[in-house]
Amino acid sequence: MPRHPFNSQQTRLLLFTLLQHPENWFHGYVLSRVTGLKSGTLYPLLMRLNDHGLLAARWSEPAQPGRPPRHEYRLTPAGLALAREQARSSPELIPQLATEGAAP
Amino acid sequence: MTLQRRTANELASCLRKILPDYRAAWGVGIENELLHIQHDGEALRWVFGALVSACLERATALASAPVSRAFLCFPILFQALGAAFAPSLLLAWRGNHLQAAALLGSQTPGDDFHRFIPLLAILPAWYVTLGLFACLLFLASAVQLLRRSPSALALFLAALALELLSEAAVRLLPGYLEISHQVFSFPNQNFRRDVLIPAATSLLPLLVAATLGLAQRSQPPATPPSLSSAEPL
Numbered sequence: 001m002p003r004h005p006f007n008s009q010q011t012r013l014l015l016f017t018l019l020q021h022p023e024n025w026f027h028g029y030v031l032s033r034v035t036g037l038k039s040g041t042l043y044p045l046l047m048r049l050n051d052h053g054l055l056a057a058r059w060s061e062p063a064q065p066g067r068p069p070r071h072e073y074r075l076t077p078a079g080l081a082l083a084r085e086q087a088r089s090s091p092e093l094i095p096q097l098a099t100e101g102a103a104p
Numbered sequence: 105m106t107l108q109r110r111t112a113n114e115l116a117s118c119l120r121k122i123l124p125d126y127r128a129a130w131g132v133g134i135e136n137e138l139l140h141i142q143h144d145g146e147a148l149r150w151v152f153g154a155l156v157s158a159c160l161e162r163a164t165a166l167a168s169a170p171v172s173r174a175f176l177c178f179p180i181l182f183q184a185l186g187a188a189f190a191p192s193l194l195l196a197w198r199g200n201h202l203q204a205a206a207l208l209g210s211q212t213p214g215d216d217f218h219r220f221i222p223l224l225a226i227l228p229a230w231y232v233t234l235g236l237f238a239c240l241l242f243l244a245s246a247v248q249l250l251r252r253s254p255s256a257l258a259l260f261l262a263a264l265a266l267e268l269l270s271e272a273a274v275r276l277l278p279g280y281l282e283i284s285h286q287v288f289s290f291p292n293q294n295f296r297r298d299v300l301i302p303a304a305t306s307l308l309p310l311l312v313a314a315t316l317g318l319a320q321r322s323q324p325p326a327t328p329p330s331l332s333s334a335e336p337l
Contacts, residue, residue, distance in 0.1 A: 028137050029150070039134070040153030044160070047130060057129075070140065071133025 015083035025072040054079030108144035167319035184242035191235035234270040
């Protein structure tokens, strides 16, 4: 059985960011800018969350014709439930998101 | 196009090749993200970070493969034999099973267990217990590794800790260090005996522990999850 990477501060920060706008899809670079997580940290987290059905991933329509599509992400209902549960247990992280401004 | 941007693009294409097949969509996603990073230096840092995680994903996939797991059992079994060796020799000598002692002694430098008698005479019973228990823990680790259980690493580390504790404790015995120095001194220098084997036996458990850690980092999914959860364009 795999170890669930849900308890690290980075994971919780990512979950809270996605929780701020649950209906929006986020691109990887935007998530990196908002959370402050580097790509080497962010993408393994995104992959693990996706592996466990907590994160949905899709290809977005390119903004300009001829450009390749972008991968974008948002929480699944299970992911939202986990994020809310962790928000209750880690309220100290929420002000950090408020100052960084979690906007898509 | 600046050198930084060209390098970032090249690294991104390497990243796609490094990632395991079931992460292919992620590799494409990371590469496509580069086009939306305006600053070339930032793009290079972005792809470099992702490249490190791609290498880790590949290493995890390799370590998690059934062949890798089966192969990893061999060094673990080697560790188990090592942990049981001295206690077995001690039990054989004290139980007057001289044939068994001679057989074990033939596996040592000098091919004779009689050299170890001064050392065997002062080793306590708890040394046997700890050594055999460490051996059992190593064997349990190998079994759990084959069963893909996350406890394999914990068992391996526990066995290692027990071995180290046993060796540290036995050094505190009166006279142990002097007798040990006499027993393990040889008139001629031998690179294999004096350098290679000690280095290998010191490094091997670290490599095994690191590989076990990678193997249990995350199980690769049976089907590519990104594509199954992604909505079509």
